[in-house]
Amino acid sequence: MFVPLSYGDPKGVYIKEVISTGTKIFGDKFIPMTEFMDFDKYLNFLGSINITIFNHNRQQAMGNTITLLGFGKKV
Structure with a gap:
């Protein structure tokens, strides 16, 4: 599961919370994308x-x- 987080304050609480919660729930399958x-x-x-x-x-x-729709992906 890729999660784009390359926006907003890179040291912000929101990003840290999302990464922490995502890792707890999905483990190794959670992949935060923190850089453009x-x-x-x-x-x-x-x-x-x-x-x-x-x-x-x-x-x-x-x-x-x-x-994504142009690529024929499911959204």
């Missing part, structure tokens, strides 16, 4: 995943959503 990727590398990454789950209560990640 080169755009082409990020597109290759998005192309390599099969299913994406977004847990938003408002519109977010539209660029990722549109790109």
Whole structure:
């Protein structure tokens, strides 16, 4: 499970809490992404995943959503 966390305050409490909780629940399968990727590398990454789950209560990640749908991925 890849979890993008390369936004906001890198030393912030939120990121630490997400990493701590994710590791407790998913163990080695939890992979936090804390650094930005080169755009082409990020597109290759998005192309390599099969299913994406977004847990938003408002519109977010539209660029990722549109790109993933364009790749034929399940969102």
